[in-house]
Amino acid sequence: MKEQLIARFKEVFNKNYTKAYFTPGRVNLIGEHVDYNGGCVFPCGLTIGTYAIVRLREDNKIRLFSENFKESGILEFTLEKLIKENKWTDYPLGELKTFLDEGYKIDNGFDILFFGNIPNGAGLSSSASLEVLTGFILKSLFSLDIEMIEIVKLSQKAENLFVGVDCGIMDQFAVGMAKKDKAILLDCNTLDYRYVTLKLDNHSILIANTNKRRGLADSAYNERRNECDTALAELQTKLDIKSLGELSIEKFEENKNLIKDEIRQKRAKHAVYENARTERAVKALSQNNLKEFGLLMNESHISLRDDYEVTGLYLDAMVEALWEEEGVVGARMTGAGFGGCTVSIVEDKFIDQIIKNVGKKYTEKTGLTGKFYKVKIGEGAREI
């Protein structure tokens, strides 16, 4: 892949490259819509992701080209003029702008050829991958004194302020810090984390893309976030807490009537229960209890469907078809929802049969063709 992209760089920019980089996509196993509520998440990096072939320039031009959007050609900006255009360039430009605003010394332009093999807009963090990748390139090209955790935080800031999605920190953290064959248990309140080996003996992680684009996801995402913030403020009239993630299930149940609206109560319930589920799921995994882990994945989907209401017809059709199959230990939507992908743990010997049956049922129900990926767990951002 690298050699091919280097040759493309030469063709597109008519120059030799200086360096090459890669950042993965991520899949979240459990702990959905809890990162911005101060809870625990459990994502892992993938071996698919975003590549960048880069050359440092002597002037102040920023020239970007994506193999995924070839028809747009080379898009040109300058260090002084980084404009949001509501397209893929917002991610690298937003990252660069955030670094500049923070005072990092970046005084030359550069050419980048990008290529991503993560399906975009599918809940596998193609955007975070592009943001963190750009941050990593800036660190490397300009020898910036910045740790990965800081790149992660600036990437989230770029998405919040430049792109305009009020996301939590999970995706940027996962793609920056991922480790081969490990998932990351991340407490989004404290940013404490630990790697957990995924011992799946005879099982695999299967991702199914509904091929239903997320559509209005960004505005609905911000709406969910606001509902949770309001619910938190209502709970804070009595409770001394900084986030929903600090609440046990019992404490939530005792105090939920402080939340004056039924919908907001359901949103907060999801956040609190999902957080507890994540801890239980990680514990089950450490006890080699994959069955329990799978059941918790299923419960997570139900909560996202009924209480958080971010699944919808396509994700539900895919997950329901998965639940009916022999060899599926657990299945749920992953990422922001409203479309995109599901994640499941499946027994290897049934995998072909599962893909065949689920694919058929999904198409019958929705008219769309799903795509299935048996994924491997890969490393975080790096030079290649």
Ligand code: GLA
């Ligand atoms: C998106 C956001 C994350 C997280 C998930 C839902 O992927 O970028 O911060 O909130 O949705 O868990």
